[in-house]
Amino acid sequence: MKKKDAVKTHEELRARVEKTKGAIDPIYMELGARLGGRNPENMARIMQKLATPEQAKLVSALPDTDRDPKLGRSLEVSDAFAKKLGMSKTTVDKHIRELYEKGLLFPTRGGPSMARTFLQLHDAALGNPKYEKALGKEYYDLWGVMDGPMREPAPENLIPRFSAFRVVPRWKSIKDVPGVLPCEDVRAILKAQDLIVLLECGCKKSHTDRWCEIPDESCITVGRTAQYNLDRGAGRKITYEEALEVIEKYDKLPVINAVVNQREVNQLVCNCHYCCCGAVRGAAKSRFEVVVNPEKCRACKICIDRCQYGAIEIKFDPALGRERTYVDVEKCRGCGCCVITCPGEARTMKVVRPPEHIPESGAIY
Secondary structure, X not given: OOOOOHHHHHHHHHHHXXXXXXXXXHHHHHHHHOOOOOOHHHHHHHHHHHOXXXXXXXXXXXXXXXXXXXXXXXXXXXXXXXHHHOOOHXXXXXXXXXXXXXXXXXXXXXXXXXXXXXXXHHHHHOOOHHHHHHHHHHHHHHHHHHHOOOOOOOHHHOOOOOOOEEEEOOHHHHOOOOOOOHHHOHHHHHHOOOOEEEEEOHHHHOOOOOOOOOOOEEEEEEHHHHHHHHHOOOEEEOOHHHHHHHHHHHHOOOOEEEEEOOOOOOOEEEEEOOOOOOHHHHOEOOOEEEEEOOOOOOOOOHHHHHXXXXXXXXXXXXXXXXXXXXXXXXXXXXOOHHHHOOOOOOEEEEEOOOHXXXXXXXXXX
16 A cells, blocks of 8 residues: 555646536525535536436425325425426336435425435445446545545544444454443454445445445445345345454454444444545544553554554654653554454453443434
8 A cells, every 4th residue: 555645646636627617507506505515616516426417406496396205205395396396296106216326305294305414425326336437536526525635634634523333343353341331343243233234335425536445345234224225225134243354354454444423323333444534534533552561562564554543653662772652642542453463462452441431322414
């Protein structure tokens, strides 16, 4: 893995996107403005890629005020809604289904509804390989521009006050540590699920210039999130054993496990690298911290390569008369990546924060 300059990479990306600019229909500006964000023009261009003018007209007309409330949470709309649009009900239903599969529309108690937030659209509209070819590279580049430079998560680059996600230690790093909670052990998290669906990671797909070289298929979704992605053809159902195989595969790569920052893990388990995922810079620390056994440390530097947070350095130890690694506990996020790849087994984990460190509930959308 050869690191790239994040700022230079983003500048090149912006220049590439600028060359493809064209006229924007006002309806896309209106739809993009609903989500807010730092770059309304880019958001409008994303909308223009996702929806045809006829589909955009449909989305703009939602919600369907003539819809029967008894229909409940679904994508169903009324005949009257289609008539107002001057379309057949069959055409409207077809458009809604496509926009649902693309991640622009969601089923709600009031019928189909556009994504509520930038993040909700980001996660939904980047995860369905069915439309990847039709949307094209320019579409994914537009998303990448929105994220800005993907800098290393050094203290000065961390996202302040963002704790919608939290770090979950690689399970092999904590398997022998007393006091591990079920919501911290990936094995227990996955074992508790009735449905597990594996997705191509939208974050990785939106950074076409990323340098981590990690395969796209790396997001494990569970519960309602898994069902949602299965229903729209965005992912594939896997077993508990297959999910563990995915986790073990990524144990060998420089990624952290991240989940929504709450006790119950009911949405997803990510495998994240900073060059393509902002959650790495914003995720809350786990309850764990790395401990180094100086006698066993070989100063091989493998741990330095594995740590995304720059929390490890090599210094001379006067007591040993040689160099060894030291951990900056302020920078350490307790991900366990360095522990599971230490050839000398010089690194272990210990609990340093109480169970209350993990909130009872949280939300990302």
